[in-house]
Amino acid sequence: MLLIDLARTSAAVAADRARTAKIGHLAELLGRVGPDEAEIAIAYLSGELRQRQIGVGWRRLRDLPEPRQVATATLAQVDALLERIGSRSGPGSQAARRDLLNELFAAVTRQEQAFLKRLLTGELRQGAQGGVMVEAIAKAADVPAAEVRRALTLRGWLPAVGATALGGGVSALRAFHLEVGRPVAPMLAQSAPSVTAALEKIGGPAAIEWKLDGVRVQTHRRGDQVTVFTRALDDITSQVPEVVEAVAALPDTDLVLDGEVIALRPDGRPEPFQVTSGRVAGKIGVDALRKTVPLSVFFFDALRVGGADLLDLPDEERHAALEAAVPAEMVTPRLVTADADAGEEFFADALRRGHEGVVVKSPCTSYAAGRRGAGWVKVKPRHALDLVVLAAEWGGGRRQGRLSNLHLGALDPETGGFVMLGKTFKGLTDELLSWQTEQFLRLAEGPADDWVVMVKPELVVEIAFDGVQRSSRYPGGMALRFARVLRYRPDKRPDEADTVETVRALLP
DNA sequence: TTCCGACAGTGGGGTCGCAAT
DNA sequence: ATTGCGACCCCACTATCGGAA
Numbered sequence: 001m002l003l004i005d006l007a008r009t010s011a012a013v014a015a016d017r018a019r020t021a022k023i024g025h026l027a028e029l030l031g032r033v034g035p036d037e038a039e040i041a042i043a044y045l046s047g048e049l050r051q052r053q054i055g056v057g058w059r060r061l062r063d064l065p066e067p068r069q070v071a072t073a074t075l076a077q078v079d080a081l082l083e084r085i086g087s088r089s090g091p092g093s094q095a096a097r098r099d100l101l102n103e104l105f106a107a108v109t110r111q112e113q114a115f116l117k118r119l120l121t122g123e124l125r126q127g128a129q130g131g132v133m134v135e136a137i138a139k140a141a142d143v144p145a146a147e148v149r150r151a152l153t154l155r156g157w158l159p160a161v162g163a164t165a166l167g168g169g170v171s172a173l174r175a176f177h178l179e180v181g182r183p184v185a186p187m188l189a190q191s192a193p194s195v196t197a198a199l200e201k202i203g204g205p206a207a208i209e210w211k212l213d214g215v216r217v218q219t220h221r222r223g224d225q226v227t228v229f230t231r232a233l234d235d236i237t238s239q240v241p242e243v244v245e246a247v248a249a250l251p252d253t254d255l256v257l258d259g260e261v262i263a264l265r266p267d268g269r270p271e272p273f274q275v276t277s278g279r280v281a282g283k284i285g286v287d288a289l290r291k292t293v294p295l296s297v298f299f300f301d302a303l304r305v306g307g308a309d310l311l312d313l314p315d316e317e318r319h320a321a322l323e324a325a326v327p328a329e330m331v332t333p334r335l336v337t338a339d340a341d342a343g344e345e346f347f348a349d350a351l352r353r354g355h356e357g358v359v360v361k362s363p364c365t366s367y368a369a370g371r372r373g374a375g376w377v378k379v380k381p382r383h384a385l386d387l388v389v390l391a392a393e394w395g396g397g398r399r400q401g402r403l404s405n406l407h408l409g410a411l412d413p414e415t416g417g418f419v420m421l422g423k424t425f426k427g428l429t430d431e432l433l434s435w436q437t438e439q440f441l442r443l444a445e446g447p448a449d450d451w452v453v454m455v456k457p458e459l460v461v462e463i464a465f466d467g468v469q470r471s472s473r474y475p476g477g478m479a480l481r482f483a484r485v486l487r488y489r490p491d492k493r494p495d496e497a498d499t500v501e502t503v504r505a506l507l508p
Numbered sequence: 509t510t511c512c513g514a515c516a517g518t519g520g521g522g523t524c525g526c527a528a529t
Numbered sequence: 530a531t532t533g534c535g536a537c538c539c540c541a542c543t544a545t546c547g548g549a550a
Contacts, residue, residue, distance in 0.1 A: 127515090131516075282524065373513095399519090426519075429544090
């Protein structure tokens with residue numbers, strides 16, 4: 001199959017808004033692709049590469065050669081070239097990558113270049129990714145979508161699952177099973193503003209667990225072999241020896257556990273996320289790192305214990321298996337209750353101990369891997385401040401032509417000026433985007449720019465955020481975590497905005 | 509007919525490793 | 530030694546479609 005076939009299908013998918021139409025286009029193409037190229041076609045049309053990543057981003061895609069007039073590149077050829085690009089390393093590798101990229105882009109037409117560019121930057125923007133592709137695979141292979149989803153859960157890599165479905169149908173899909181050493185798509189949580197609201201959502205008694213502000217780890221053990229995966233299913237075994245040792249010390253030798261790894265201070269309180277994140281990301285000198293920043297692991301779920309798969313069991317049975325397999329100090333603290341007051345107190349206690357919040361879990365849901373089901377509901381405290389808009393950036397994609405990303409500042413009472421604390425684009429409705437674009441252009445000052453518009457600091461906006469963290473990027477040495485817009489405050493003048501002192505007091 | 513679950517899109521701050529400068 | 534880039538850790542929120550109720 002030719003790359004141009006994919007580029008055309010992608011364009012057709014983007015042109016139709018209805019998901020059924022998108023699925024139709026994708027399924028039609030999947031019906032034509034041969035078994036050798038099915039995996040590539042599924043990967044590219046759901047915005048992925050067969051190699052997952054090849055060290056090429058937006059910066060290396062500037063200054064590309066002129067396109068060809070005639071499309072002749074096959075999927076196999078493109079994939080082979082991307083493989084070569086991805087395998088380069090060491091001195092001179094960037095020049096080699098550039099040459100190979102030039103070779104690739106010189107061999108394809110303008111339409112294919114545009115498709116490849118979006119694919120390589122991870123911005124396919126055709127309104128269809130993995131979720132829609134699952135339906136398209138089901139349609140093309142004439143199998144129930146639930147069978148594809150189940151296999152995806154267990155295999156974790158849609159191109160492989162899709163190729164299997166197209167080649168062997170339901171019976172081939174059923175051959176996928178939980179395999180120790182191969183990661184499963186992790187279960188995700190919805191969110192609610194309070195424990196009471198979360199309990200209502202679940203309806204009835206629930207298990208409430210501390211939400212630790214660390215890194216999710218899925219840990220597999222077979223015999224002496226322990227493997228640790230992140231939420232995105234990357235292997236980080238060598239970076240977290242503490243987890244490997246803790247699981248290797250358990251009596252059970254056939255295990256899959258779900259949990260969180262976190263750096264704790266000597267007094268047991270959690271380090272800021274930055275500390276845990278840096279430690280987990282570190283690959284060089286891990287033995288030295290673990291002496292200064294030791295990691296602790298807390299498990300909250302068991303997918304396999306004693307060689308038995310537990311995915312389809314209800315939460316309370318999985319948790320009972322977890323408690324039997326793991327010592328209590330390695331199990332995330334948990335309270336089972338239907339009482340909202342007791343739940344709120346458990347939440348408050350978790351916060352007093354410095355943790356991020358809680359996750360409220362329905363005792364009867366199975367492990368819905370890879371889906372953000374209503375079985376898990378996270379609850380975190382929410383801070384809010386009134387800040388001043390200092391500038392705004394032009395949006396992209398569906399926000400093109402509107403000022404979208406806000407630069408936020410707190411009042412500095414010493415000078416009467418404002419100190420930038422970060423940016424946000426979240427929480428804005430289409431209506432608000434239009435309104436603020438008009439306002440910012442009216443308040444614009446300084447030279448016009450196609451990236452950012454500086455505005456007179458006159459608009460006050462109420463910003464919600466999860467916390468304040470230390471920053472080397474911003475002048476105040478602080479930045480907001482997960483900032484989002486709640487509403488504009490036309491009733492407030494900029495000199496009534498919250499001050500840098502107020503923000504500093506929120507630093508941990 | 510209305511409601512709501514699931515998806516995609518739109519980007520945020522921070523950190524590391526690596527290659528180039 | 531410093532800088533820029535890519536990858537990945539954490540992530541919130543809105544708009545939309547289409548099946549569920």
